[in-house]
Amino acid sequence: MLAGGAVGPAALRPLLGTVVGALSRGAVERGGPLPRGGPEAVAAQVREAVGAVLPEEGRGAMEALDVLVGAVARGAADPADPLCAAHLHCPPLAVAAAADVAASALNPSMDSWDQAPAASELEVLVCRALARLVFPGSDGADSAAGPDALVTTGGTEANQLGLLLAREQARRVAGGGPARLVCGANAHHSVHRAAWLLGMEAPLVVPAPRGVLDPVALESALGVLARAGAGAGAPVLVVATAGTTDTGAIDPLPRIAEVARRHGARLHVDAAYGGPLLFGAGLRDRVAGLERADSVTFDLHKLGWQPVAAGFLAVPDRTVLRVLDHRADYLNADDDTEAGLPDLLGRSLRTTRRPDVLKVAVTLRALGRAGMARLVERTCAAAVELADRLARDERFELYARPAVSTVVFRPAGGDDAVVARVRRRLLERGQAVLGRAALDGRLWWKVTLLNPAVRGSDLAALVELVAEAEDSACEGADA
Numbered sequence: 001m002l003a004g005g006a007v008g009p010a011a012l013r014p015l016l017g018t019v020v021g022a023l024s025r026g027a028v029e030r031g032g033p034l035p036r037g038g039p040e041a042v043a044a045q046v047r048e049a050v051g052a053v054l055p056e057e058g059r060g061a062m063e064a065l066d067v068l069v070g071a072v073a074r075g076a077a078d079p080a081d082p083l084c085a086a087h088l089h090c091p092p093l094a095v096a097a098a099a100d101v102a103a104s105a106l107n108p109s110m111d112s113w114d115q116a117p118a119a120s121e122l123e124v125l126v127c128r129a130l131a132r133l134v135f136p137g138s139d140g141a142d143s144a145a146g147p148d149a150l151v152t153t154g155g156t157e158a159n160q161l162g163l164l165l166a167r168e169q170a171r172r173v174a175g176g177g178p179a180r181l182v183c184g185a186n187a188h189h190s191v192h193r194a195a196w197l198l199g200m201e202a203p204l205v206v207p208a209p210r211g212v213l214d215p216v217a218l219e220s221a222l223g224v225l226a227r228a229g230a231g232a233g234a235p236v237l238v239v240a241t242a243g244t245t246d247t248g249a250i251d252p253l254p255r256i257a258e259v260a261r262r263h264g265a266r267l268h269v270d271a272a273y274g275g276p277l278l279f280g281a282g283l284r285d286r287v288a289g290l291e292r293a294d295s296v297t298f299d300l301h302k303l304g305w306q307p308v309a310a311g312f313l314a315v316p317d318r319t320v321l322r323v324l325d326h327r328a329d330y331l332n333a334d335d336d337t338e339a340g341l342p343d344l345l346g347r348s349l350r351t352t353r354r355p356d357v358l359k360v361a362v363t364l365r366a367l368g369r370a371g372m373a374r375l376v377e378r379t380c381a382a383a384v385e386l387a388d389r390l391a392r393d394e395r396f397e398l399y400a401r402p403a404v405s406t407v408v409f410r411p412a413g414g415d416d417a418v419v420a421r422v423r424r425r426l427l428e429r430g431q432a433v434l435g436r437a438a439l440d441g442r443l444w445w446k447v448t449l450l451n452p453a454v455r456g457s458d459l460a461a462l463v464e465l466v467a468e469a470e471d472s473a474c475e476g477a478d479a
Contacts, residue, residue, distance in 0.1 A: 002086065002157035003104070003105040003107075004105055004106060004107065005243055008105060009105075012101075012105060013079055013350060014062075015061060015062070015065060016101070017066045018061075018062050018066055018069075019065055019069050020068075020092070021066070022065060022066050022069035022070040022073060023069060023070075023073045024071020024315065025073070025074075025190075026070045026071070026074040026075075026076070027073060027078065028070070029060075029067075029070075029074045030073070030074050030075070030076065030078070030430070031430070032081065032083070032292075032430045032431060033077065033078055033081035033082075033083040033430070033431070033432060033433050034076070034077040034078065034084065034208065034427065034430050034433055035074065035075045035076075035430055036428070036429060036430035037428065037430070038427065038428040041082055042075045044427075045071065045074070045075060046071055046072075046075060046428055049067055049068070049070070049071035050067075050068065050071065052348045054223060057174065060358070069144060072463070077089075077433055078091075079091040079450065079451070080451065081451075082453070082454045082455070082458035082459075082462070083432040083449055083462055083465070084399035084432075084433040084445075085432075085433060085434065085447045085448055085449055085450070085451070085460070085462070086433040086434050086435035086446065086448060087433075087435055087448055088245065088272075088273055088299075088302045088448055088450070089448075090301060090302055090303070090305050090306070090451075091305065091450065091451050091452040092301075092305055092306055093305045093306070093363060093364055094306040095366050096305065096306050096307055096359040096360075096362065096363045097307055097359075098362075099358050099360075099361075099362035099363070100307050100359045100361040101356065103354060103355045103356070103359065103393040104354075106119075106355075108120075108354075108355045109352050110123065110151075110344055110347070110348070110352075110353045110354070110355055111331055111344055111345060111350075111351045111353065112331040112332065112344055112345075112349075112353055113341045113342045113343075113344060115340070116344070116355060118153075118358065119355040119358065120344055121342075122355075122358065122361055123151060123347070124233075124356070126214075126357050126361045126364070127148055127150065127151065127312065127357070128146070128147065128148055128149070130149050130312055130314065131146075131147035131148050131149040131299075131314040131315065131316075131318075132146075132147050132280050133279075133314075134147065134149075134278065134290055134296050134298070134314040135147040135291050135314065135315075135316040136290065136291060137291060138316045139319070143459075144318075144319070145317050145318065145319050146317075146318060147314065147315065147316050147317070147318065148314070148315060148318035148321060148349060149312045149313060149314040149315070149331070150312065150313045150321065150347055151241065151310075151311070151312060151347070151348070151353075151356055151357055152297075152309070152311035152312060152348075153309040153311055154186075154272070154299055154301065154308070154309050154310075154311035155188065155270060155272030155297050155299055155311060156193070156194075156301075157311060157313075157349070158270075158272070158297035158298075158311050158312065158313040159188065159190045159191055159193035159194050159239075159268070159270055159272075159297050160190070160193075160197065160198070160269040160349075161313045161324075161349065162194075162239075162270075162295040162297060162313055163181065163191070163194045163198055163237065163239075163268070163293075163294075164194075164196060164198055164323075164324075164349075165294075165295060165315070165320055165321070165323060165324075166179050166235070166237040166266050166268065166295075167174065167179045167198055167200060168323040169235070169266070169320060169323070170237075170325075172236030173235070174319045176202065177235055178201065178235070178385060179200060179235040179236065179237050179238070179266075180201060180204065180225060180236050180392070181195050181200055181201065181202075181203040181204065181236075181237050181239065181346070182203060182204045182206060182218065182221055182222065182225070182234065182236060182237070182238050182239070182265070183204075183206065183213075183239035183240075184206050184207070184208035184212075184213030184214075184218075184239075184240065184251065184332055185205050185206065185207055185213075186204070186208035186211045186212065186213060186241055186243065186244050186249065186251070187203070187205075187239055187241055187270065188244075188245060188270055188272070190270075191203060191239050191270065197328075198310070198478060202226070202421055203239070204221055206218050206221050208251075210400065210440075211237075211246060211247045211249040211250070211253040211439065212239055212249050212251055212252065212299040213241065213246055213256060215255040215256055215259050217253055218238065218256060218259050218260075219259050219262075219263075222236065222238075222259065222260075222263040222265060223263075226263065235266070235269060236264070236265035236266070237265065237266045237267075238256065238259075238260045238265045238266070238267050238268070239267075239268050239269075240253060240256045240267065240268075240269045240270070240293075241269070241270045241271075242269055242270070242271035242273070242274035242275065242277075242287045242290065243271060243272065243273025243274030243275070243403070243404050244273070244472065245273070246272060246406075246408070246437040246438075246439060246446065247399065247400060247403070247406055247408050247437065247439065247446075248274070248402060248403045248404035248405060248406030248448075249400075249403050250274055250286055250287060250304065250403045250404070251269075252289075252291070253269065253287065253288060253289025253290060253292070253293075254288055254289040256289070257289050257292035257293065261292075265387060266294045266295075267292065267293045267294050268293060268294060268295045268296070268297070269289075269290055269293040269295075269296045269297070270297045271287060271290060271296050271297055271298045271302060272298055272299040272302060272311070273299070273302050273404060274286070274287050274295050274298075274303075274403075274404050275287065275290070275296065275297070275298025276298065276300065276302070276303040276304050276372070276376055277303070277376060277380075277404065278290070279293075279372040279373040280367055280373035280374075280376050280377050281373065281374050282373075283373075283376060283377060283380065286403065286404075291316075293316075294315065294316070294320075295313060295314065295315050295320075296313070296314045296315075297311070297312070297313055298311075298312055298314065299311045299312070300312070300360055300363075302450065303362070303376055303404070303405065303450060304360075304363075305363070305374070305375065305450075305452075306360060307380070308358055309356055310356055310359065310360055320347060321347075322346065323345040324346045324347070324348075325343075325345070326345045326346060327345070327451040331344075331345055332344070332345050336397070357392045374452075375452040376452075378406045378452040379450060379451070379452045379454075380402070380404060380405050381461065382405070382449050382451075383402040383404070383405040383406065383407050383447075383449045384401075384402060385456060385459060386402075386407045386447060386449065386459045386462075386463075387401055387407050389403050389459060389460070389463060390407065390409050390463065393463065394412060395411065395412055395467055395470075396409045396410065396411060396412055396463075396466075397409060397410050397411070397412045399439060399444055405448065405449040405450065406446060406447065406448045406449070407446075407447045407449070408437055408439065408444045408445065408446050408447075409444060409445055409447075410442065410443070410444045410445060411470050414470065414474075416442060417475050418441035418470060418474060419436070419443040419444065419445060420436070421444060422434075422445070422466060422469045422470050422473050423435075423436055423445060423451060423472040425469045425472065425473060426465060426466070426469050429469075431465050431469075432462060432465050432466070434446065434447060434466070435447070435448060445466065447462070
């Protein structure tokens with residue numbers, strides 16, 4: 001039975017009940033933020049549940065959903081658990097997950113209007129509204145040169161698009177000269193990968209002491225490029241970061257924007273993590289300067305509580321997106337476009353793609369800007385509470401105050417081997433999911449808080465679990 005059409009919802013209803021039951025049972029059987037036993041134990045449980053991947057005769061929809069959804073739920077790392085706090089991996093809102101079910105059932109393909117009539121218009125409306133959130137001083141919604149955004153699979157794709165736009169702009173404006181890329185040592189690995197994929201020269205890396213791009217060093221680097229013939233009007237792209245993966249640090253964006261402007265360089269800001277701070281009036285100042293960028297990456301599947309994927313690339317002037325225009329006669333024939341059928345191919349490097357905008361639109365309507373702001377503010381406040389707790393605890397060393405919602409710490413007087421063992425021990429026991437970060441030549445635990453429902457008691461429990469695991473790790477090392 002198909003999921004769409006007039007009879008599709010009736011077919012879906014009992015199946016969704018089975019899914020919800022399997023999710024509930026899996027969470028109870030898991031009993032914590034992730035399954036116990038480590039990779040081998042989890043793999044054995046999955047193999048036992050699956051049996052034959054492709055049986056000669058099918059088992060039926062209900063049995064398949066019950067067994068396999070249950071197995072995956074039982075063996076999941078659950079970001080909704082307060083002690084699952086290692087990565088930029090958020091617990092999705094129920095309303096967003098429900099909207100994603102509708103997107104899957106309707107299955108629009110966002111590569112031509114006749115496959116996604118309503119979804120394509122919804123995407124335009126949402127993208128332009130979010131772009132105006134990033135670039136509030138730009139032209140209005142109806143301006144042909146106003147701000148716009150593209151939906152992406154996340155920060156990696158959005159950063160690649162940002163570099164691509166800069167490369168193509170350089171070819172057009174500078175007579176074909178190659179764009180030179182400059183980024184901080186704190187830049188996300190996707191920036192380097194994007195340069196490689198796009199055939200650009202490897203980035204010139206500028207020092208980022210304590211994980212923050214140094215504007216003085218940037219000024220010096222741009223001066224060196226100018227003297228070497230790669231400046232003074234030649235294309236340069238500076239990449240800054242608002243919310244690093246390791247510590248959540250935010251580069252001094254106003255100063256960086258000023259340096260870039262003085263040298264005639266374009267500026268792309270990777271705000272995949274920190275961008276949603278824009279929702280809160282009390283937090284916007286932390287990412288002041290975003291509005292001065294030529295392109296901005298931000299994700300709502302990080303600090304926006306959307307199921308993956310919900311990434312965006314925002315630009316202040318949508319005319320720069322024309323370099324992405326592409327023709328395929330079966331999707332956007334010239335006469336169809338001239339007759340008024342919207343052309344979707346220029347809104348992505350992908351062809352077939354899901355209507356990821358639906359869940360975002362539903363969430364924004366359900367919560368409003370104020371509701372989103374409350375979730376962001378609550379999450380960031382929890383990070384401050386955890387940092388305060390650790391700063392008072394003589395057993396631990398706090399790396400820095402949180403800029404967004406990441407807290408980094410390590411045992412006072414402990415070594416890197418203990419940090420690594422403690423993290424793995426907590427994983428194997430299924431008690432907590434901590435990240436790791438190599439900073440200033442030492443290894444640290446990383447707690448990335450993305451759960452707005454986390455409580456002070458949860459934070460206290462996490463600290464004590466780490467302390468207990470550290471004691472066990474040290475005793476084991478001594479033995």
